[in-house]
Amino acid sequence: MRFDGRIALVTGASGGIGRATMARLAREGARVIGVDLDAQALAAAMPEGARHMAQVCDVADEAQVQDCLAAVIERYGRLDALSNNAGVLCHTAPITEIDSDDWARVLGVNLIGIGHFLKHAGRIMAEQRAGAIVNTASVAGIRSGAGGNIYSASKAGVISLTQTAACDLGGYGVRVNAVCPGLVETGMTQEVFDHARAIGKEDRLGYRCELRRYGRPEEIAAAIAFLASDDASYITGQALPVDGGNTASLNLPGMKI
Numbered sequence: 001m002r003f004d005g006r007i008a009l010v011t012g013a014s015g016g017i018g019r020a021t022m023a024r025l026a027r028e029g030a031r032v033i034g035v036d037l038d039a040q041a042l043a044a045a046m047p048e049g050a051r052h053m054a055q056v057c058d059v060a061d062e063a064q065v066q067d068c069l070a071a072v073i074e075r076y077g078r079l080d081a082l083s084n085n086a087g088v089l090c091h092t093a094p095i096t097e098i099d100s101d102d103w104a105r106v107l108g109v110n111l112i113g114i115g116h117f118l119k120h121a122g123r124i125m126a127e128q129r130a131g132a133i134v135n136t137a138s139v140a141g142i143r144s145g146a147g148g149n150i151y152s153a154s155k156a157g158v159i160s161l162t163q164t165a166a167c168d169l170g171g172y173g174v175r176v177n178a179v180c181p182g183l184v185e186t187g188m189t190q191e192v193f194d195h196a197r198a199i200g201k202e203d204r205l206g207y208r209c210e211l212r213r214y215g216r217p218e219e220i221a222a223a224i225a226f227l228a229s230d231d232a233s234y235i236t237g238q239a240l241p242v243d244g245g246n247t248a249s250l251n252l253p254g255m256k257i
């Protein structure tokens with residue numbers, strides 16, 4: 001019950017990792033605000049109970065983010081934890097072939113959207129002199145090969161923003177960290193999983209990780225909850241891979257037993 005009586009907001013709440021994160025925080029006592037684009041999908045993802053709140057909001061739109069946080073403060077009076085988790089994937093293409101329109105779309109959600117919440121939730125938490133923010137980056141922000149040029153650049157940006165925002169907010173007692181998930185089965189990666197199963201290669205999913213398997217949304221949620229909790233009270237500005245050891249290895253082809 002590390003979040004007993006606490007107020008926690010999760011973006012990308014209708015998706016696989018967001019939903020698991022809301023469930024985890026609610027189970028540990030939090031009153032949870034779920035934020036996503038579609039009211040119906042969000043309602044279906046919300047944990048049971050009238051103490052929680054669903055907020056339809058496009059994280060890429062600063063005015064909507066401000067309105068969302070104003071509604072949170074009006075209802076609960078404070079914000080203790082923020083999981084900045086909304087994200088979109090970008091189809092992969094070589095750097096010589098990328099579609100220029102994709103830059104604005106993907107960076108707008110994955111990086112600038114996190115920036116909007118860091119700005120406005122950061123103000124609230126700085127005033128409270130307490131708060132914990134966990135951004136969802138990706139192994140794609142650490143190494144190439146997991147999402148293509150634009151997606152990887154957006155996630156590397158999230159890791160950098162985690163460090164710079166942690167420096168700005170640390171003096172106010174506000175912590176900012178990131179998780180870097182490896183491959184997890186969610187709406188975002190469903191096509192990859194469906195394809196592998198269709199061609200009988202499910203056992204190849206995640207086999208390059210040191211744990212020889214892909215991750216579950218609950219395993220990412222557990223790491224987010226840890227970093228958002230007082231158990232991580234002396235950790236800030238860090239990006240934690242939650243990837244079955246994927247980024248720990250050079251993973252040279254042919255070297256795996």
Ligand SMILES: NC(=O)c1ccc[n+]([C@@H]2O[C@H](COP(=O)([O-])OP(=O)(O)OC[C@H]3O[C@@H](n4cnc5c(N)ncnc54)[C@H](O)[C@@H]3O)[C@@H](O)[C@H]2O)c1
Binds near residue numbers: 058086088139185188
């Ligand atoms: N699934 C993986 O393997 C994996 C690996 C590394 C990182 N991630 C990251 O984890 C996070 C969660 O993704 P997921 O895997 O649960 O995928 P998902 O597609 O199931 O969930 C993403 C959610 O973000 C929401 N969203 C998208 N744009 C939004 C916007 N502008 N405003 C508000 N909400 C918006 C979507 O509606 C969706 O519900 C993302 O940031 C993703 O990049 C996922």
